[in-house]
Amino acid sequence: MATGIPPKDKAVRQKKPLRIVYDGKLETADVLSQAYSPFSLAKTVNGDDDNRLYFGDNLRALLYMLDNGHKGAVRLIYIDPPFATASNFVNRNQEHAYSDCLGGAEYVEFLRERLIVMRELLAEDGSIYLHLDGHMAFVMKVIMDEVFGEKNCRAFITRKKCSAKNFAKNAYGHISDYIMFYSKTANYVWNRPFAPWAYDGMVEQYPYIDEKTGRRYKKTPIHAPGVRNGETGKEWRGKRPPKGKHWQHAPDKLDEFDARGEIYWSPTGNPRRIVFCEPDKGTPFQDIWLGFRDSANQAQKTTGYPTEKNFDMLKMIVGASSNPKDIVLDCFAGSGTTLGAAFELNRRWIGVDDSLESMRAILKRFTIGLDVYGDYVTENRHARGSLDLSAKCGFSFMSEKENIPLIDGLFPIRKAG
Ligand SMILES: C[S@@+](CC[C@H](N)C(=O)[O-])C[C@H]1O[C@@H](n2cnc3c(N)ncnc32)[C@H](O)[C@@H]1O
Numbered sequence: 001m002a003t004g005i006p007p008k009d010k011a012v013r014q015k016k017p018l019r020i021v022y023d024g025k026l027e028t029a030d031v032l033s034q035a036y037s038p039f040s041l042a043k044t045v046n047g048d049d050d051n052r053l054y055f056g057d058n059l060r061a062l063l064y065m066l067d068n069g070h071k072g073a074v075r076l077i078y079i080d081p082p083f084a085t086a087s088n089f090v091n092r093n094q095e096h097a098y099s100d101c102l103g104g105a106e107y108v109e110f111l112r113e114r115l116i117v118m119r120e121l122l123a124e125d126g127s128i129y130l131h132l133d134g135h136m137a138f139v140m141k142v143i144m145d146e147v148f149g150e151k152n153c154r155a156f157i158t159r160k161k162c163s164a165k166n167f168a169k170n171a172y173g174h175i176s177d178y179i180m181f182y183s184k185t186a187n188y189v190w191n192r193p194f195a196p197w198a199y200d201g202m203v204e205q206y207p208y209i210d211e212k213t214g215r216r217y218k219k220t221p222i223h224a225p226g227v228r229n230g231e232t233g234k235e236w237r238g239k240r241p242p243k244g245k246h247w248q249h250a251p252d253k254l255d256e257f258d259a260r261g262e263i264y265w266s267p268t269g270n271p272r273r274i275v276f277c278e279p280d281k282g283t284p285f286q287d288i289w290l291g292f293r294d295s296a297n298q299a300q301k302t303t304g305y306p307t308e309k310n311f312d313m314l315k316m317i318v319g320a321s322s323n324p325k326d327i328v329l330d331c332f333a334g335s336g337t338t339l340g341a342a343f344e345l346n347r348r349w350i351g352v353d354d355s356l357e358s359m360r361a362i363l364k365r366f367t368i369g370l371d372v373y374g375d376y377v378t379e380n381r382h383a384r385g386s387l388d389l390s391a392k393c394g395f396s397f398m399s400e401k402e403n404i405p406l407i408d409g410l411f412p413i414r415k416a417g
Pocket of ligand 1: 056057058059080081082097098305306307308309310331332333334335336337338352353354355358
């Protein structure tokens with residue numbers, strides 16, 4: 001695998017920004033100055049208001065938050081908006097949950113306006129994850145670059161979303177979707193996530209065993225592409241870096257590694273760095289995620305909301321890009337997977353959705369608990385599932401609507417006062 005060398009001349013590296021042009025594209029200032037109707041407290045669920053659930057359109061909710069104390073206050077945003085599939089989605093009981101019928105420029109502008117407000121809500125060291133599939137991921141990558149800056153794109157992740165299918169069309173089966181990870185600035189919260197080692201993988205990556213300690217290790221180059229004239233371009237132990245390369249560290253740092261026994265000298269006298277495996281830590285996650293398929297097996301517990309995402313994946317994202325007590329926002333909350341993950345990891349959360357079925361699913365997640373996925377639909381939607389988070393998580397339920405429908409009698413939501 002060859003690694004390219006960035007040209008020294010900054011002018012060569014500078015690019016003209018790429019912009020998508022379409023009818024109806026608002027100026028950023030006009031997006032932020034749009035009018036919205038106020039939200040107010042409809043009910044406090046389980047007596048806590050550290051966490052907030054907004055029922056209504058998310059553009060209006062985001063603008064409301066911006067004017068009501070949340071500017072720069074959110075550490076992490078994960079969103080999984082409709083993917084422009086031109087479909088309606090129903091829950092496990094065949095009740096309408098939401099429509100996904102926007103497309104083209106209308107879709108792009110719908111999401112762009114919300115992203116512009118989300119950027120304002122993010123803390124300077126905050127991050128955003130945008131989950132999409134092949135319908136819109138590539139055009140929205142250009143919009144994300146416009147809104148957050150191309151240099152702040154930290155990863156473009158491919159996720160395996162389901163098992164291989166017997167695909168009837170003359171094409172490859174669709175088993176992937178994409179998650180774009182951007183930070184607001186160069187300094188962002190990052191707790192590197194690790195996957196547990198599979199023994200074969202460990203042996204493959206760390207093929208050597210240290211005779212004294214029995215620890216596994218690998219040997220890696222101590223040089224990198226590009227010529228440097230500073231310390232890292234100097235001679236070390238009578239050797240210059242190979243042609244067109246520089247040392248990865250200054251000579252005094254390399255001396256430190258050698259003193260600690262972390263430099264391997266080949267029989268021909270070439271140095272390489274010894275990197276020990278840390279079996280307890282696991283292997284750092286890369287940008288292809290194979291282990292987070294969405295629920296499709298009998299034993300998994302879900303709310304039954306359509307397009308409910310993998311809970312462990314959300315736990316990893318929340319753990320990687322936020323710290324305890326931070327605010328995590330999901331303004332396309334659906335069944336509240338992000339909110340549940342945030343709660344389990346001791347973060348505060350804000351959820352928004354404009355679907356009544358979503359409100360039901362989220363209330364169910366936090367009060368009754370989840371049901372096993374199963375093949376057969378239980379007649380009683382409120383049959384007690386196994387209690388994952390039930391009754392532990394409290395939140396304020398905010399609404400812009402005056403007449404809020406009762407949620408199945410179980411949760412009579414009425415505006416306070
Ligand atoms: C793909 S689902 C999210 C699923 C969620 N990630 C989960 O794990 O359950 C998209 C959600 O966005 C919501 N939504 C779409 N447009 C919205 C809008 N303008 N305001 C608020 N919510 C919206 C839909 O009601 C739907 O629940």
